[in-house]
Amino acid sequence: MPPHGDATRSPFFLTDRMHISPQHMPQGFYLGLMSGTSLDGVDAVLADLSAAQPRVLACGSLPYADALRAEILALQPVGDNELDRAARLAQQLARLYAEVCQLALAQAGVSAAQVVAVGCHGQTVRHAPQAGYTVQLADLALLAELTGIDVVGDFRRRDLAAGGQGAPLVPAAHQAWFGDAHEARVVLNLGGIGNLTRLDPALPVIGFDTGPGNMLMDAWIADCQPGARFDAGGAWAASGRCVPALLADCLADPYFAAPPPKSTGRELFSLDWLHARLAAHPGLAAADVQRTLLQLTVSSAAQAIAQHAPATRALYVCGGGALNPLLMAELAAALPHCRVSATDALGVPAMQVEALAFAWLAQRFMQRLPGNLPAVTGATGGRVLGALYPA
Numbered sequence: 001m002p003p004h005g006d007a008t009r010s011p012f013f014l015t016d017r018m019h020i021s022p023q024h025m026p027q028g029f030y031l032g033l034m035s036g037t038s039l040d041g042v043d044a045v046l047a048d049l050s051a052a053q054p055r056v057l058a059c060g061s062l063p064y065a066d067a068l069r070a071e072i073l074a075l076q077p078v079g080d081n082e083l084d085r086a087a088r089l090a091q092q093l094a095r096l097y098a099e100v101c102q103l104a105l106a107q108a109g110v111s112a113a114q115v116v117a118v119g120c121h122g123q124t125v126r127h128a129p130q131a132g133y134t135v136q137l138a139d140l141a142l143l144a145e146l147t148g149i150d151v152v153g154d155f156r157r158r159d160l161a162a163g164g165q166g167a168p169l170v171p172a173a174h175q176a177w178f179g180d181a182h183e184a185r186v187v188l189n190l191g192g193i194g195n196l197t198r199l200d201p202a203l204p205v206i207g208f209d210t211g212p213g214n215m216l217m218d219a220w221i222a223d224c225q226p227g228a229r230f231d232a233g234g235a236w237a238a239s240g241r242c243v244p245a246l247l248a249d250c251l252a253d254p255y256f257a258a259p260p261p262k263s264t265g266r267e268l269f270s271l272d273w274l275h276a277r278l279a280a281h282p283g284l285a286a287a288d289v290q291r292t293l294l295q296l297t298v299s300s301a302a303q304a305i306a307q308h309a310p311a312t313r314a315l316y317v318c319g320g321g322a323l324n325p326l327l328m329a330e331l332a333a334a335l336p337h338c339r340v341s342a343t344d345a346l347g348v349p350a351m352q353v354e355a356l357a358f359a360w361l362a363q364r365f366m367q368r369l370p371g372n373l374p375a376v377t378g379a380t381g382g383r384v385l386g387a388l389y390p391a
């Protein structure tokens, strides 16, 4: 992932060479694939889901090449010849997804025949819940052909058809793995967008997108330092100071105060959104803007927790934001009544949670069980999410 390569994610790596034993039933193996809004690449996990807690057998990532990333970005706004470009992109993505599946299988020593299904999120290029649609690209038929494994994908549209946002979907998996009988917890995913799940034993599970996760920080550093993809370790932000007036202008966006259910994406939190706010604050040092954007991610999450989950005593962070020590320290400072740690403390490394969630959603589909939480997405009821492309 040039130029600030993340050695923990790329190239593909193995966390746990598996030893197949009779108690690890082949029918419990699933592959989960997540390529998220940060557009950094595809994360994969091969997991045994036969017990209540998942066991990851192999995991890793393949980065998007610059040209592929540019094509994805070019499909975010309305443009010419979209059908052709989308179809070609979906094929390219399927080939990359198949490659990451083969790497996972090879490194774990598992054959395709032992895997029940691949859960493939695809790549979001449009998210318009207010118009009743969302678009995740992936040629799922080609992926089934290339892997020889049943593929489950297109997870969001059934929830939208039932009146929901189609997102976020991971709260159901968070509930399955991370809830505690006594402690009020929040799980906060900080990818391109941020989303949280409230897991309070005394209250229903809720979840929603909090706003930008790393997306604006990524966009700003790329704008100021051509070639940079993200602010590794938050080092650049750490060299700047938060600008309270800019932070207040950013937090004034109505998205933050809107009640859940809600979800968002690049359509709202873009470089254009940032430049519109910077126009009222000319001459700021670029590093100060970066520090303010980091604080925006922190403040929007902290405000959401104060408003919707005030009893929270433990915050568990996943996604790339968990790898940013400044972001983690500022979250802890903003939430003095909470222990703040990465989901690694609960047994699932921060960078595996989302891909694992799509393996879990594939399992829910194969069992014909609902994958959504209506209280999260706003759907009129629980629905079996996804569509099957048989091997």
Ligand SMILES: Nc1ncnc2c1ncn2[C@@H]1O[C@H](COP(=O)(O)OP(=O)(O)OP(=O)(O)O)[C@@H](O)[C@H]1O
Pocket: 006, 034, 035, 036, 037, 038, 039, 040, 189, 190, 191, 192, 193, 194, 213, 214, 215, 218, 229, 230, 231, 232, 233, 234, 318, 319, 320, 321, 323, 324, 354
């Ligand atoms: N070492 C690091 N230091 C700082 N930030 C990092 C580091 N590694 C990753 N990130 C941030 O995490 C982002 C990727 O996170 P992740 O893979 O969780 O996002 P995603 O899954 O694409 O997005 P989403 O969850 O919104 O769909 C990068 O774009 C970068 O901003």
Ligand SMILES: CC(=O)N[C@H]1[C@@H]2OC[C@@H](O2)[C@@H](O)[C@@H]1O[C@H](C)C(=O)O
Pocket: 036, 037, 124, 127, 134, 166, 167, 168, 169, 170, 171, 191, 192, 193, 194, 195, 209, 263, 264, 265, 354
């Ligand atoms: C439309 C879309 O792809 N949304 C993503 C995005 O990235 C984070 C946040 O916004 C969340 O709503 C969702 O992803 C996760 C995996 C989810 O559905 O829970």
